[in-house]
Amino acid sequence: MNAAGTLSITADRLLGRLRALGQIGRDSEGRLTRLAASEADKAGRDAVAGWMEAAGLEVVVDRIGNLFGLWRGGEAGLAPVMVGSHIDTVIDAGILDGCYGVLAGLEAVETLRDAGIVPPRSVVVAAFTNEEGVRYAPDMMGSLVYAGGLPVETALASVGTDGTVLGEELARIGYAGAQAPGFLTPHAYVELHIEQGPVLEREGLRIGAVENLQGISWQRVTIEGIANHAGTTPMAMRRDAGLAAARVVTFLRDRVARGNAPTVATVGCMSFAPNAINVIPSRAVFTVDLRDPDEARLREEEQALASWLKHLEAEEGVTISVERLARFAPVAFDQGIVGMVERAVSRRGLSARRMTSGAGHDAQMMARICPTAMIFVPSIDGISHNPRECTAEADLVAGANVLLDTLGQLSAASARC
Amino acid sequence: MNAAGTLSITADRLLGRLRALGQIGRDSEGRLTRLAASEADKAGRDAVAGWMEAAGLEVVVDRIGNLFGLWRGGEAGLAPVMVGSHIDTVIDAGILDGCYGVLAGLEAVETLRDAGIVPPRSVVVAAFTNEEGVRYAPDMMGSLVYAGGLPVETALASVGTDGTVLGEELARIGYAGAQAPGFLTPHAYVELHIEQGPVLEREGLRIGAVENLQGISWQRVTIEGIANHAGTTPMAMRRDAGLAAARVVTFLRDRVARGNAPTVATVGCMSFAPNAINVIPSRAVFTVDLRDPDEARLREEEQALASWLKHLEAEEGVTISVERLARFAPVAFDQGIVGMVERAVSRRGLSARRMTSGAGHDAQMMARICPTAMIFVPSIDGISHNPRECTAEADLVAGANVLLDTLGQLSAASARC
Numbered sequence: 127m128n129a130a131g132t133l134s135i136t137a138d139r140l141l142g143r144l145r146a147l148g149q150i151g152r153d154s155e156g157r158l159t160r161l162a163a164s165e166a167d168k169a170g171r172d173a174v175a176g177w178m179e180a181a182g183l184e185v186v187v188d189r190i191g192n193l194f195g196l197w198r199g200g201e202a203g204l205a206p207v208m209v210g211s212h213i214d215t216v217i218d219a220g221i222l223d224g225c226y227g228v229l230a231g232l233e234a235v236e237t238l239r240d241a242g243i244v245p246p247r248s249v250v251v252a253a254f255t256n257e258e259g260v261r262y263a264p265d266m267m268g269s270l271v272y273a274g275g276l277p278v279e280t281a282l283a284s285v286g287t288d289g290t291v292l293g294e295e296l297a298r299i300g301y302a303g304a305q306a307p308g309f310l311t312p313h314a315y316v317e318l319h320i321e322q323g324p325v326l327e328r329e330g331l332r333i334g335a336v337e338n339l340q341g342i343s344w345q346r347v348t349i350e351g352i353a354n355h356a357g358t359t360p361m362a363m364r365r366d367a368g369l370a371a372a373r374v375v376t377f378l379r380d381r382v383a384r385g386n387a388p389t390v391a392t393v394g395c396m397s398f399a400p401n402a403i404n405v406i407p408s409r410a411v412f413t414v415d416l417r418d419p420d421e422a423r424l425r426e427e428e429q430a431l432a433s434w435l436k437h438l439e440a441e442e443g444v445t446i447s448v449e450r451l452a453r454f455a456p457v458a459f460d461q462g463i464v465g466m467v468e469r470a471v472s473r474r475g476l477s478a479r480r481m482t483s484g485a486g487h488d489a490q491m492m493a494r495i496c497p498t499a500m501i502f503v504p505s506i507d508g509i510s511h512n513p514r515e516c517t518a519e520a521d522l523v524a525g526a527n528v529l530l531d532t533l534g535q536l537s538a539a540s541a542r543c
Numbered sequence: 544m545n546a547a548g549t550l551s552i553t554a555d556r557l558l559g560r561l562r563a564l565g566q567i568g569r570d571s572e573g574r575l576t577r578l579a580a581s582e583a584d585k586a587g588r589d590a591v592a593g594w595m596e597a598a599g600l601e602v603v604v605d606r607i608g609n610l611f612g613l614w615r616g617g618e619a620g621l622a623p624v625m626v627g628s629h630i631d632t633v634i635d636a637g638i639l640d641g642c643y644g645v646l647a648g649l650e651a652v653e654t655l656r657d658a659g660i661v662p663p664r665s666v667v668v669a670a671f672t673n674e675e676g677v678r679y680a681p682d683m684m685g686s687l688v689y690a691g692g693l694p695v696e697t698a699l700a701s702v703g704t705d706g707t708v709l710g711e712e713l714a715r716i717g718y719a720g721a722q723a724p725g726f727l728t729p730h731a732y733v734e735l736h737i738e739q740g741p742v743l744e745r746e747g748l749r750i751g752a753v754e755n756l757q758g759i760s761w762q763r764v765t766i767e768g769i770a771n772h773a774g775t776t777p778m779a780m781r782r783d784a785g786l787a788a789a790r791v792v793t794f795l796r797d798r799v800a801r802g803n804a805p806t807v808a809t810v811g812c813m814s815f816a817p818n819a820i821n822v823i824p825s826r827a828v829f830t831v832d833l834r835d836p837d838e839a840r841l842r843e844e845e846q847a848l849a850s851w852l853k854h855l856e857a858e859e860g861v862t863i864s865v866e867r868l869a870r871f872a873p874v875a876f877d878q879g880i881v882g883m884v885e886r887a888v889s890r891r892g893l894s895a896r897r898m899t900s901g902a903g904h905d906a907q908m909m910a911r912i913c914p915t916a917m918i919f920v921p922s923i924d925g926i927s928h929n930p931r932e933c934t935a936e937a938d939l940v941a942g943a944n945v946l947l948d949t950l951g952q953l954s955a956a957s958a959r960c
Contacts, residue, residue, distance in 0.1 A: 323775025340774060344820060354925055356809035356832045357757060357901030358740025361799055363925075368810055369796050375789035382778055392773035393785055394822050396815045403761060403811045403830040403868070410813075413820040415773045451820070484774030508771055508780075 133241050135530055137523045140233040144522070147173055147213065147229065148221030158221065158513065162214040162256035162267075163191065163292055168299035170213045174228060174253055181236045183251065187303025189278050190271040191255035191296045194310075197235050199248040199537060205313035207536045208496075209234065209529065210252030211488060212268070216260050220515025222522075226503075227318045228253045230526040234533045245537035247313055254488045255296075261286040269491035272307040308495070314463055314536045315492040318501045318529045320517050322485050324508030332524050333478035334502030335467040339490045340390075340417040340482055341424045341456035347374065347435070350445040353400060353408035365443040368398050368407035373442070377434050378414065382427075388482060389418045389427055419456045419482040457490040460497035463532065467501055470531035476524055485510075501528055550658050552947055554940045557650040561939070564590055564630065564646065565638030575638065575930065579631040579673035579684075580608065580709055585716035587630045591645060591670055598653045600668065604720025606695045607688040608672040608713045611727075614652050616665040616954060622730035624953045625913075626651065626946065627669030628905060629685070633677050637932025639939075643920075644735045645670045647943040651950045662954035664730055671905045672713075678703045686908035689724040725912070731880060731953045732909040735918045735946045737934050739902050741925030749941050750895035751919030752884040756907045757807075757834040757899055758841045758873035764791065764852070767862040770817060770825035782860040785815050785824035790859070794851050795831065799844075805899060806835045806844055836873045836899045874907040877914035880949065884918055887948035893941055902927075918945055 150173060151166030152158050160166040171193055175185045178195030186194045199206065211227025231251040238245065254272065259265025262284040270276045282293030296302040321327075326334055351367030378391040392415040399409040414431065418424040435446045464480065471478040481502065483489075489500045503525035506516040567590060568583030569575050577583040588610055592602045595612030603611045616623065628644025648668040655662065671689065676682025679701040687693045699710030713719040738744075743751050768784030795808040809832040816826040831848065835841040852863045881897065888895040898919065900906075906917045920942035923933040 321775065322772050323777075324771075324780055325775075325777065328780070342774070354741075355739055355902060355927060356811055357759070357807065357834050357903075358738065358742075358927075359807070359901070359925060360740075360742065360805075361796070361807055363741055363745065366796075366809075368813060369792055372789035372792035372810075375786055376793055379778070379783075379786050388777075390774065390776070390778055392783075392821070392823055393789075394773060394815070394820045394824060395818050396785060396813055396824075396827075397818075398811070398813045401812050401814075404809070404832055405811050406809055407811060407813075415821055417774050484776070485772060486774075508776060510772060510775075 133237050133530060135233045135237045135523065135526045137519070140229060140526055141519055141522065143177060143229045144221055144225060147225050151215070157218045158215060159217045159219065160213065160215045161261040162258070163295035163299055164261070165299065167214055168301065171253070171301055174213060177232060178251065181232060182239060183235065186305055187301055188272070188305040188307045188309060189303055190268050190281055190307050191301045191303065192268045192272055192307065193253040193301065195232060195251040197239070197249045199246050200244045201246040204247045206248035206250045206310055207533060208250045208252055208312040208315045208492070209317070209533055210254065211317050211319060212254045212257035214256055214258050216258050216511045218513060220510060220513055222320045222515055222517055223322065223510055224257055226320060226522065230318050230529050233526055234530040237530055238534060247537040249533065249537050250310060250312065257488055261288065262292045266486055266488055266491055269488035273491040273494040274308055275491060275494065278307050312496040315489060315496050315498040316463060316501065316529060316532055316536070317487055317489040318525050319487060320510060320515070321502040321505045322508070322510035323505060325481060326502060326504035327506060327508065329479065330477070331479050332476045332504070332521055333471045333528055334481040335464050335471065335478055336483050336500035336502055337459050337461070337464045337480045338419045338482050339457040339487065340419050340484055341421055342452060342454045342486065343416040343424060343428055344451035345414045346449045346451055347412055347414060348447045349410045351406070351408050354406045356404040356406055359406060364406055366406050367410040367444055370438050370442045370444045371396065371410035371412055373438060374434065378431065381430060387418065387423055389416070389423060390484065391416050391427070413451070417484060421456050424456065457493050459493060459499040463497055463499035466532050466535055467499060467528060470528045473531070474524070474527060476528070501525055550654050550947060552650045552654045552940065552943045554936070557646060557943055558936060558939065560594060560646045561638055561642060564642050568632070574635045575632060576634045576636060577630065577632045578678040579675070580712035580716060581678070582716065584631055585718065588670070588718055591630060594649060595668065598649060599656060600652065603722055604718055605689070605722040605724045605726060606720055607685050607698055607724050608718040608720065609685045609689055609724065610670040610718065612649060612668040614656070614666045616663050617661045618663040621664045623665035623667045623727055624950060625667045625669055625729040625732045625909070626734070626950055627671065628734050628736060629671045629674030631673055631675050633675050633928045635930060637927060637930055639737045639932055639934055640739065640927055641674055643737060643939065647735045647946050650943055651947040654947055655951060664954040666950065666954050667727060667729070674905055678705065679709045683903055683905055683908055686905035690908040690911040691725055692908060692911065695724055729913040731877070732906060732913050732915040733880060733918065733946060733949055733953070734904055734906040735942050736904060737927060737932070738919040738922045739925070739927035740922060742898060743919060743921035744923060744925065746896065747894070748896050749893045749921070749938055750888045750945055751898040752881050752888065752895055753900050753917035753919055754876050754878070754881045754897045755836045755899050756874040756904065757836050757901055758838055759869060759871045759903065760833040760841060760845055761868035762831045763866045763868055764829055764831060765864045766827045768823070768825050771823045773821040773823055776823060781823055783823050784827040784861055787855050787859045787861045788813065788827035788829055790855060791851065795848065798847060804835065804840055806833070806840060807901065808833050808844070830868070834901060838873050841873065874910050876910060876916040880914055880916035883949050883952055884916060884945060887945045890948070891941070891944060893945070918942055
């Protein structure tokens with residue numbers, strides 16, 4: 127057991143910074159929006175960089191704008207431990223998504239420093255650029271570039287929804303750094319995050335030890351039928367694209383509900399054409415979001431959908447085409463770090479469960495280059511990407527302490543965890 | 544059997560006028576649009592009024608702009624027989640909807656006149672104002688006002704989709720007449736129309752003897768669920784408004800398909816909110832169009848839907864509200880006239896069936912004040928309200944001859960048909 131096991135973070139400092147960062151980027155109606163590389167993002171970065179420097183960390187920025195606070199360890203030859211997340215937000219956001227992971231990482235470092243500990247390994251607190259992907263695509267861009275999954279030049283050339291170019295905007299706000307992304311290969315990466323789902327709260331647990339991240343399959347389905355008069359066309363003679371779309375929605379729900387697996391399926395977008403009250407829809411366009419932590423099962427779900435669409439074409443006399451919008455394989459996190467998280471939870475007398483991340487996170491990119499895991503704390507009502515996003519303060523503190531313990535152990539170990 | 548039974552209309556005259564009227568109101572791309580009381584409508588009315596006058600009919604316009612061609616019969620005390628339809632169109636219309644009934648009515652009158660017949664009853668050829676209801680609401684306005692279902696002042700004050708006032712527009716185009724709507728109470732009204740559906744074509748029949756008109760129930764359904772993350776919300780914890788909407792669509796189809804009745808049910812409009820690929824829909828709004836020729840059964844279908852919505856509220860944890868958009872009771876036409884139509888069909892060696900009108904027509908308004916029926920001819924592929932609207936010329940001629948025979952018999956009879 128390392129020394130950090132007996133330490134605890136300073137709750138007021140962490141919560142105060144969360145609130146302070148949460149005030150940066152509010153509009154005249156009080157809505158919080160810090161899109162990547164915007165003026166609000168610059169102000170948020172300035173605050174975080176200022177706190178890093180005040181805590182004695184060396185601030186480093188790489189070419190894609192990832193912001194790092196580097197605390198040098200005792201043994202220069204060892205790979206550093208990285209903790210962090212992101213501080214960019216969606217439009218009309220809550221204050222916790224991402225920021226909690228960055229500021230708790232900083233808090234854990236300060237707690238170790240304040241205790242006079244100098245671990246063998248360096249520790250890096252990271253705030254990755256453009257995790258949300260609202261202004262520039264793709265999301266999780268900074269960590270993806272850092273992990274070598276996207277050339278930095280390609281990312282910098284991204285054109286935003288507002289017509290801006292990311293590279294120009296980063297330079298404008300003073301966060302186009304000199305370091306090559308990936309300049310440090312971490313010994314391990316740990317990301318603390320709010321769950322953004324209802325599972326921990328429902329089960330009355332304080333901590334999630336996140337052992338994997340769902341694979342994601344996004345498809346857009348277009349069904350072509352024949353528009354006809356709603357009054358004069360007998361039911362048996364219809365080629366109703368809207369009906370066929372509805373049959374897909376209920377098929378997905380009924381299949382997944384029967385399956386008893388952690389698969390989730392969502393139809394979030396739907397449109398009918400011509401969208402007239404007295405015209406049978408000639409076209410329905412909708413999206414299918416399928417997720418599963420198991421790649422084989424995710425493929426099976428995709429195939430079941432494809433077969434059902436074939437069946438519908440014959441059954442309803444419609445034509446169906448499918449466009450793939452995104453596909454990410456599931457990510458398995460490092461069992462060693464997950465075990466460390468569980469032991470820290472146990473030592474602190476907290477309740478926990480192993481779980482799957484349903485959302486995407488920077489950790490899934492970092493898992494490409496180093497052992498990685500995540501720690502979740504409960505989200506009240508499962509709400510996120512919303513001003514009502516909230517976690518009990520006691521849970522925020524508990525999560526930061528588990529991160530502290532895990533970081534302390536990872537940074538103390540000179541061998542592979 | 545009256546003399547008209549041996550007569551036939553002049554095909555070229557009828558088809559030539561249909562084509563000529565179909566050229567009036569085309570835009571630079573060739574699209575046909577003659578909205579009620581527009582410049583194009585004025586040009587169409589001028590053409591029809593000109594043909595009426597040339598055929599020796601007296602042109603009369605009432606206060607709501609209904610255009611009548613009056614042919615005086617031999618016995619002044621008898622109520623006149625009215626035939627007709629409308630000449631206003633939807634946007635990007637075909638040339639037959641409405642115009643066929645007006646011009647075939649005129650053709651039948653001219654055929655009788657050319658044969659030297661002077662029937663005891665007067666005959667009136669009617670072109671009702673604003674049947675389509677595209678520019679001013681409600682549709683079937685001219686016949687509704689004529690039948691006493693809507694005060695003429697209210698109708699004239701209607702504000703169009705373009706901000707115009709119907710009364711001012713009618714005055715501007717010179718069709719604000721002096722006669723009070725309803726100034727003549729017909730002995731009978733007969734409307735010849737394209738089917739606008741696929742039934743006659745599918746069954747290989749030439750003529751539909753229309754004995755009733757479906758009741759129509761239009762409702763807008765709003766389902767409120769809870770927006771949540773598509774990746775982090777387990778299926779069992781969802782309140783998915785989109786799924787609930789899909790269950791309504793499939794419920795309606797499956798119920799109606801099982802029912803073996805002429806009921807039709809259509810969900811033509813559908814929208815999800817927030818309509819994002821990775822967010823469970825918090826709201827679904829859609830329309831339900833239910834039609835049935837039997838009022839009791841239509842009510843039963845409405846009640847079945849209401850019960851299903853109650854069931855869904857409990858089953859899916861959603862909140863559902865329903866707004867009634869329109870409700871018309873079914874209309875039963877006059878069996879005497881329907882029988883006359885069938886006998887005319889039989890004498891001419893044509894094939895026919897009794898049928899229900901799935902669409903609304905001026906005839907449903909006229910049925911309030913006099914014995915009424917309709918005659919349908921096949922629509923190729925069931926298409927209407929579309930430039931591809933088409934009926935074989937032989938069928939157009941056959942329908943006009945059946946109208947001729949029916950008109951001949953009705954106008955010859957001094958007693959109740």
